[in-house]
Amino acid sequence: MSITLTASKTALAPGLTASFLGSGGSAPYVFSVEADGAGGTINASSGVYTAPATINPDPAKSYDTIRVTDALLATTTKQILVTDPLGLVCDIIQNYMELPNGRVYFWDQKINQPKDSDLYVAVSVVSAKPFGNTNRQASSSWLDSVQSVNMLATLGIDIISRGPAARLRKEEVILALNSNYSQAQQEANSFYLGKVSTAFVNLSDVDGAAIPYRFNITVNMQYFFRKVKAVSYFDEFELDTPVIDP
Numbered sequence: 356m357s358i359t360l361t362a363s364k365t366a367l368a369p370g371l372t373a374s375f376l377g378s379g380g381s382a383p384y385v386f387s388v389e390a391d392g393a394g395g396t397i398n399a400s401s402g403v404y405t406a407p408a409t410i411n412p413d414p415a416k417s418y419d420t421i422r423v424t425d426a427l428l429a430t431t432t433k434q435i436l437v438t439d440p441l442g443l444v445c446d447i448i449q450n451y452m453e454l455p456n457g458r459v460y461f462w463d464q465k466i467n468q469p470k471d472s473d474l475y476v477a478v479s480v481v482s483a484k485p486f487g488n489t490n491r492q493a494s495s496s497w498l499d500s501v502q503s504v505n506m507l508a509t510l511g512i513d514i515i516s517r518g519p520a521a522r523l524r525k526e527e528v529i530l531a532l533n534s535n536y537s538q539a540q541q542e543a544n545s546f547y548l549g550k551v552s553t554a555f556v557n558l559s560d561v562d563g564a565a566i567p568y569r570f571n572i573t574v575n576m577q578y579f580f581r582k583v584k585a586v587s588y589f590d591e592f593e594l595d596t597p598v599i600d601p
Contacts, residue, residue: 472518
């Protein structure tokens with residue numbers, strides 16, 4: 356039986372963990388992270404992967420590639436995405452609708468024109484409002500300050516295609532956002548997707564013949580942004596010499 360690799364998650368936020376499991380082949384298994392990826396680490400024996408503390412600013416390095424090697428040196432790999440809550444929403448839609456990489460993407464100001472008849476989904480932030488801001492000392496170290504801001508964002512989701520795919524599959528976006536996979540990702544990565552809007556807005560005629568089908572729907576999302584920063588600590592103080600007037 357050939358060696359296989361499974362993961363508890365396909366995407367996660369910075370600093371969180373996922374479990375990788377090797378099967379088939381010949382035990383024991385050794386896990387490793389290939390270089391020049393998102394920057395996470397993995398326990399070589401247990402397969403517990405820890406995402407990097409921050410997202411790599413290079414979009415080409417959004418994924419880490421995990422490799423498992425068995426006792427006979429047979430190997431296989433699997434990728435995991437490290438991204439922010441908006442990226443996790445894209446992952447939920449892509450995973451549920453079984454769309455290839457690149458079919459679900461972020462956009463701002465301009466939507467890419469489809470070059471074929473298949474489906475594309477564009478996700479954007481319509482608005483983002485802070486409703487909480489905290490600053491506390493880390494429980495593990497009084498030398499670290501943990502700051503977080505709670506956000507309420509309205510996401511715009513555009514389902515577009517040159518052919519009829521957008522018209523035929525637009526309802527699947529709603530199913531994706533309320534799927535078991537979505538609920539698991541929300542719980543694991545500490546964000547929440549609210550109820551979707553009551554209607555799809557048909558924007559097909561706005562783009563003319565270039566994109567025959569385009570539908571928009573909105574969804575509210577709650578998430579938080581967290582940052583840990585070292586606090587200055589002084590354990591030595593200079594004693595000022597008093598100045599005595601003559």
